[in-house]
Amino acid sequence: MTPARKKPNINTSPLELMPDFQFAVSVDCVIFGYENDMLKVLLIKSDLPEFKSKWSLLGDLVHPDEDLDAASYRVLRERTGLEDVFLEQVHTFGQLNRHPAGRVVTTAYFSLINVKDHQLKQLDNELHWHPVNDIKTMAFDHKVILDTCHKTLQKKIQEEPIIFNLLEKKFSLRDLQNLYEAILGVSLDRRNFRKKLFTTDLLTDLDEMEKDVPHRPGKLYTFNHARYAKMKKKTFVGIDF
Amino acid sequence: MTPARKKPNINTSPLELMPDFQFAVSVDCVIFGYENDMLKVLLIKSDLPEFKSKWSLLGDLVHPDEDLDAASYRVLRERTGLEDVFLEQVHTFGQLNRHPAGRVVTTAYFSLINVKDHQLKQLDNELHWHPVNDIKTMAFDHKVILDTCHKTLQKKIQEEPIIFNLLEKKFSLRDLQNLYEAILGVSLDRRNFRKKLFTTDLLTDLDEMEKDVPHRPGKLYTFNHARYAKMKKKTFVGIDF
């Protein structure tokens, strides 16, 4: 085997001379929200005839003068009107036949937003929140992308306090625990959960109470960003297969 | 703001009609190895005049009929002659001016191989192993890609027993500990390390000894893949910021 230089070589030809090696590149945003004790994702009806009745992630082609990250922020902004929200790259999907129109490589991002913080923009194509657990099929390979992002979300909320992006500024411990349980699909011991959260020292007690609840109101807290920024630096070493 | 449908739309035009929305797509492989107590990475001299004296990751354009994963396996195979090795996608880099030839989006993969298991193929362009800690600058944005993959490696060896891919089949506990220390850049207590590794129950004692060492020889072990496959299923829940 002498695996020599392939015919087209980016190092010796300008890109324009290699039309066969040009793909479309898109971004797809998995926008998670939390509503009625359920983890939800923002989806739109596909406008491709092939996927007429299927739901699709929010995505777009990357513009020629646009970074990947910028493209995903743009999609998010156009659809939700939100800026400065949590958005992170997850994985790139490049299967040959993932898009009926031709070769499209897509980079998936996941975003965490507070459902109540925003107005849905562009209400065509039935842009809607869907409970993640109810979604069985989607257009393209979007179900695979959603599942990948859901797993990434499950893992990351155990490593970093990103979960607060899904809640309103003020929340009760019960809100927070319900959200963990909704995302992880498990139930947690209430006392241990509270203890754990307080030892992280990342919650600021607002000395306020829930209102209009048909039971004893809980205290409200807020996430202490500043304190997290300080403690984040610590290195960690531990082997845990 | 009425963020309406953008002019070019993949859902309404065949891709061929959107030449401005076509990019080159490449893969870059960060191939890690372990030699002389150092974590190393396999690099090649860039053949672009812009980066004449700089080192570059092993990469190539993705072929039109090739998945991303297949492309990275191909690059790895062509350069190392190896098949069936650990290779995993890490991140996609799509900065506007990351490649002088034009718009190239690249997906980075990292691979873990046993340096002694293979013969370097295609020994042109000074394909060489470089200690990761000695590398200061690289061609393109490859230093950023390398750093990203190094961090991913550091994180993943603490979560999954992928580190064994870097060692020979038979290894001593000292080998394994040195490797952890080289990758993580820390030093670990020897007794605690051994205890920890034995409680994972993933090492098979071969009842063999090191040979030709200028000190008391250590026992040799091998990684028990079967046992790991069995125990892997366990779910884990724990919040750890």
Place this chain on the structure above:
DNA sequence: GCAAAAGTGTTCACATTACACCCATGG
């Protein structure tokens, strides 16, 4: 007063850390 959820401590098992000495081998 009833329903619903808030708030609160202790115990036990297990994991992590810190730490020091003798042993086997090659030279």
Place this chain on the structure above:
DNA sequence: CCATGGGTGTAATGTGAACACTTTTGC
């Protein structure tokens, strides 16, 4: 016999898991 690393145990501390009763509020 000396240099080098191999091999081993224990005590203290910290962490995670299990578990039940009283309190506050709205109705």
